[in-house]
Amino acid sequence: MKNLYLxxxxxxxALMMSANASAIDSTGxxxxxxxxxxxxxxxxxxxxxxxxxxxGIQTFGITSGTSGCDPNGRITGGTGKMVLAxxxxxxxxxxxxxxxxQGETIETLAGILNxxxxxxxxxxxxxxxxLFPSQDVDALQVTLKLLEITQx
Amino acid sequence: xxxFAFIIIFICALEGKALAFDARSPEWLALGHYRPxxxxxxxxxxxxxxxxxxxxGKNSPEAELEAxxxxxxxxxxxDKKCLFPARYKLLQKNGVSLKPYPKCEELEQFYADxxxxxxxxxxxxxxxxxPASLFGHSLIRIDTKRKGTQLLAHGVNYGAFTNxxxxxxxxxxxxxxxxxxxxxxxxxxxxxxxxxxxxxNRDIWELNLNFSPEELDFxxxxxxxxxxxxxxxxxxxxxCSYMLMEILDAVRPGLRLADKFPLQAIPLDTVKAVYHxxxxxxxxxxxxxxxxxxxxxxxxMSKPQKKAYLKAIKNxxxxxxxxxxxxxxxxxxxxxxxxxxQYVVEDIDLQTYRRRSFALLKQRSNLKAQDTxxxxxxxxxxxxxxxxxRAVLGFGSRNGQGFQEIAYRPxxxxxxxxxxxxxxxxxxxxxxxVFRHYDNDDNFVLQKLDIVGVRTISPMNEMFQPLxxxxxxxISREFNPNNEKDVYVFNFVAxxxxxxELVEDALSVYAMNNAYLAYGGGLPHNQWAGIGLAAGVYAxxxxxxxxxxxxxxxxxxxxxxxxxxxxxxxxxxxxDWALAADYIYQQNYGHDLEEAMISLRYYF
Numbered sequence: 001m002k003n004l005y006l007x008x009x010x011x012x013x014a015l016m017m018s019a020n021a022s023a024i025d026s027t028g029x030x031x032x033x034x035x036x037x038x039x040x041x042x043x044x045x046x047x048x049x050x051x052x053x054x055x056g057i058q059t060f061g062i063t064s065g066t067s068g069c070d071p072n073g074r075i076t077g078g079t080g081k082m083v084l085a086x087x088x089x090x091x092x093x094x095x096x097x098x099x100x101x102q103g104e105t106i107e108t109l110a111g112i113l114n115x116x117x118x119x120x121x122x123x124x125x126x127x128x129x130x131l132f133p134s135q136d137v138d139a140l141q142v143t144l145k146l147l148e149i150t151q152x
Numbered sequence: 153x154x155x156f157a158f159i160i161i162f163i164c165a166l167e168g169k170a171l172a173f174d175a176r177s178p179e180w181l182a183l184g185h186y187r188p189x190x191x192x193x194x195x196x197x198x199x200x201x202x203x204x205x206x207x208x209g210k211n212s213p214e215a216e217l218e219a220x221x222x223x224x225x226x227x228x229x230x231d232k233k234c235l236f237p238a239r240y241k242l243l244q245k246n247g248v249s250l251k252p253y254p255k256c257e258e259l260e261q262f263y264a265d266x267x268x269x270x271x272x273x274x275x276x277x278x279x280x281x282x283p284a285s286l287f288g289h290s291l292i293r294i295d296t297k298r299k300g301t302q303l304l305a306h307g308v309n310y311g312a313f314t315n316x317x318x319x320x321x322x323x324x325x326x327x328x329x330x331x332x333x334x335x336x337x338x339x340x341x342x343x344x345x346x347x348x349x350x351x352x353n354r355d356i357w358e359l360n361l362n363f364s365p366e367e368l369d370f371x372x373x374x375x376x377x378x379x380x381x382x383x384x385x386x387x388x389x390x391x392c393s394y395m396l397m398e399i400l401d402a403v404r405p406g407l408r409l410a411d412k413f414p415l416q417a418i419p420l421d422t423v424k425a426v427y428h429x430x431x432x433x434x435x436x437x438x439x440x441x442x443x444x445x446x447x448x449x450x451x452x453m454s455k456p457q458k459k460a461y462l463k464a465i466k467n468x469x470x471x472x473x474x475x476x477x478x479x480x481x482x483x484x485x486x487x488x489x490x491x492x493x494q495y496v497v498e499d500i501d502l503q504t505y506r507r508r509s510f511a512l513l514k515q516r517s518n519l520k521a522q523d524t525x526x527x528x529x530x531x532x533x534x535x536x537x538x539x540x541x542r543a544v545l546g547f548g549s550r551n552g553q554g555f556q557e558i559a560y561r562p563x564x565x566x567x568x569x570x571x572x573x574x575x576x577x578x579x580x581x582x583x584x585x586v587f588r589h590y591d592n593d594d595n596f597v598l599q600k601l602d603i604v605g606v607r608t609i610s611p612m613n614e615m616f617q618p619l620x621x622x623x624x625x626x627i628s629r630e631f632n633p634n635n636e637k638d639v640y641v642f643n644f645v646a647x648x649x650x651x652x653e654l655v656e657d658a659l660s661v662y663a664m665n666n667a668y669l670a671y672g673g674g675l676p677h678n679q680w681a682g683i684g685l686a687a688g689v690y691a692x693x694x695x696x697x698x699x700x701x702x703x704x705x706x707x708x709x710x711x712x713x714x715x716x717x718x719x720x721x722x723x724x725x726x727x728d729w730a731l732a733a734d735y736i737y738q739q740n741y742g743h744d745l746e747e748a749m750i751s752l753r754y755y756f
Contacts, residue, residue: 073338074265075304090303090342095509096488099517100481104301108342111300128517135510 080147082112087146088139095132101125113150123149172248175217178405179242183374185398186213187410197390197398199333200382205232221248230254235380238373238402259376266306268372269297273359273396273433274307275423276348277534278575280608285352286580287564288419288534290393293341293358294372307344308375309337310395312385327387334385334395336378349441351496355531356439359423362432363403371403389415393422400426407432418540418563427535438531442493443616448528449486450615457483462614465490470511477521484516485523490615537573538727538755540564544586548734548749551631554591557599557749559584567609567690568697568722568732569753576692577609577620577651577660597638600628609690611653611660620662621648632674632711633743639674647684659691668705668712675711682707695724714740728755 075082087094090105097103101121110117124131127149131142173180180186186194196203196210204210206219220239223232233240234256244250272293279285296305312332314323326332348354363371378399383390394417397409412425427433440448453461457479463469464487472480488509495505546557561584565574584602589595603625610618624645629638649664666684688701699720707713715738722732730753738745 072265073340074262074306075298075340076261076265085340086303086342089340089346092492092509095513096485096516099513100485100519100522102522104303108300108303111298111304114299125517128513132510132513135506 079112079114080143083109083146084139084143086112087143091139091142094142097121098124098128098131109146115150120150171214171217172221173217173243173246175214179246180217181213182398182401182405183238183242184209184213184216185378185402197383197395198378198381199384200380202235203378203381205236221250224248224250227251230256234259236377238370238377241370241373262376263372266294266372267296267298268294268368270295270368271361271363271371272305273361273400273423273426274344275357275359275419275534276352276354277357278578278580279352279354280575280578280606280610286606289348290396290419290423291344292396292399293344294375295360303340303342303345305341307339307341309339309344310334310392311337313382327385330384330386330390332385333382334390334392335382336375336395338379345439349439350492353441353443353493353496355441355444357423357531357534358437358439359427360434360437361400361426362434367403371399374399374402389413389417391417393417393419397422397425404432416562420534420537421540424535424539436533436535438529438533440528440531442489444531445528446486446489446493446615449482449489449525452525453482453486454479461486464512465615468508470515477519478524481516481519481521482523482525484512484519486525488512488516532573534573536727538565538570541756542569542584543754543756544732544751545754546732546734546749546751548747548751550590550747551745553593555588557586557588557751559586561585561602567607567699568720569755570695570722570724570730571692571697572694575608576657577611577690579605579607581605597629598627600626602626609651609660609662609688611651613653619648620651620664622646622664622666630672631738631743631745633740634676634711636743637674639672641670641672641675644669645684647686649686651690655691658693659689661687661689663687666703666705668707670712676709680707680709680712682709682712697722710741714738722753729753730755 075085077085086105086109090108093103094105094109097105101124102118103121106121106124107117110120113120124146127145130149131137131145133141181194185197187197189195193211194213196216198204198210204216204219205223206212206215209216209219220236221243223229223236224240224243233254237253237256237259240250240253272295274291274293276289276291278288291310292308293302294306294308295302298304312327312334314327314332345356348356383395385391394410394413397413397417401407401410407429409422409425409429413422427436450458450461456475460472460475460479461483464472464483470484470487472483475483491500491505491508491512494500495502500508540563542559542561544557544559544561546559548555548557561581563582564580565571565578566581567577567579571577581602582604584600584605585598586600586602588597588599590597605622605624605626607622607624608618609620612618622645625643627640627642630641632639645666645668647664647666649662651660651662653660664684664686666686668680668682668684670681671679682705684703684705686701686703688699691698699718701716701718703716703718705712705714705716717735717737719735720732722730724730732751732753734747734749734751736745736747
């Protein structure tokens, strides 16, 4: 009986998982991956999977959480780099927040830019047509424009 | 006897070495992820060599402690010292005299990027489109003190490194038997939100933990230590949720969370264990999925708004005539969210998506008014959902013969179990074993073993058109109409269909096409195949759930060629108890089967 139960557990699990599953999260950036440098065994392979050094610029669209990721998976660098990384990964939500002049991404960007979030909301809405001049605008253009209008 | 003597000598040998700190203290054991084995010895859960300083480290807390003290009491080897900041902190706190901790640039950068302000345990609810995500998922967020919002915090995820082999039997087998290594990855919290809330449409529950500044510092230091390590991944036991328990134990050994999950660690159970630990959870927040947000907005819209909204999502008609600016703002924003949803589920292509998004937002940016429809702030907390294990005690009659039934199900949720905190209409039964005693024959039998059963009844509406489906495999004792005897049959069924809601959030009707395969020594020709056409009603009135289904099965064998009627009702009595009634009637060439049962369900 116990064996049947065990067998069933394995079979059941296999059935559950054998359907097309993008299951256990294997993307994302390796934590402390620098420490693996120069090691043999499975580590370098994992390093290859986990360090998504993606430097292509995200255009208007939803990202699946792997683009614009720093090699170590962390938010890092100075204001400009942080704004770019944030806009790249949150473009669709920032576009909405900019069009209505408020929202979580406005509050976040205001934090990075060290400015008042109501003010950023106001100018984002005001300058919406410059920030998003066309449907094919990319994150770099939005970032440069955002930095420009917030400096003014 | 000889073994006993050996153990004594062994223990004495260890005690002979006076270490500056107790290697069997809960703090050291938890920090090294040492778990008890038979005869009181310990082994670390961590499998990679880089987590240990001593070659015997995996199996000997003493050897590892000794090597750690030697490292920190001597000059040099700064690279190694920089890998174990939490060990240093623990020894230092306990008065072991050590050389000063070196300057570690990478570690300092880690702290500088994280800017830790607290720790939050995250639970994401089930994702029915992915077999490995049916039980939900848990991960950890390191809150940030950066100015702005927690979008700039970081999520820490424990998962298997599958090298992209994510389908097929090999993947399943390796996932279940420790064939993959698991490790920790880190990502900005906004990525986590995008993945779960926006792409997979799953709710996120955030449990803010009540850590002191010292505990927070120790947590981050320990995360750095395990960040380099690898552990064999087991889908049911040493999985995403279990390893987080060991991590929390390392910060507060008194929690003993890992002890609670020796065999299986279901994400929701682990999150509940954290929630019920004294003085551990400060507050719980809810972040609804995009789909939940859209549905919430739609429900609140006025009639003209709804009409305009449906025209916008169906015909790309963005005129919104006759609406006030406030009403327009609400419709524009909700339509925009719906377009995002459509793109994610691949209903529209990138060009359509961009065109629509841009047109909507351009119009929205010209309105000063704000949307006045309320935000979704509260959900039905899974923390208050019934527990995963279920035992059933029932009394019934099968073709006039009385029986008593006992059943045990390790996981997880049936359609007629209380849906509070679960996805309504999403059923996952795993290894449900049903035993019966029949009065007339006075025999005790295995009536049924549900190896696995996944079923969803997801109503379609004008916005969302999910598929309702089922996949089941079981071994059951079935009535053979040829000789009116019971035989064991292995059944496999897969089906798909559609459901429609007749009463909002309460009553749905559904239709499903099923394909059957059955095998058993007692069957004519040992097997049969068939198709079934089923129609049913599913009602959920909170405390009372009803399920009624009629199905006509056309099969290659008279054995299974039948008309089946099923009725099931359950009433919640308390959070742990429910009362249920089942009725089955099967017509089969004049050899009918009728069965009725009343049962008590206990959740634990």
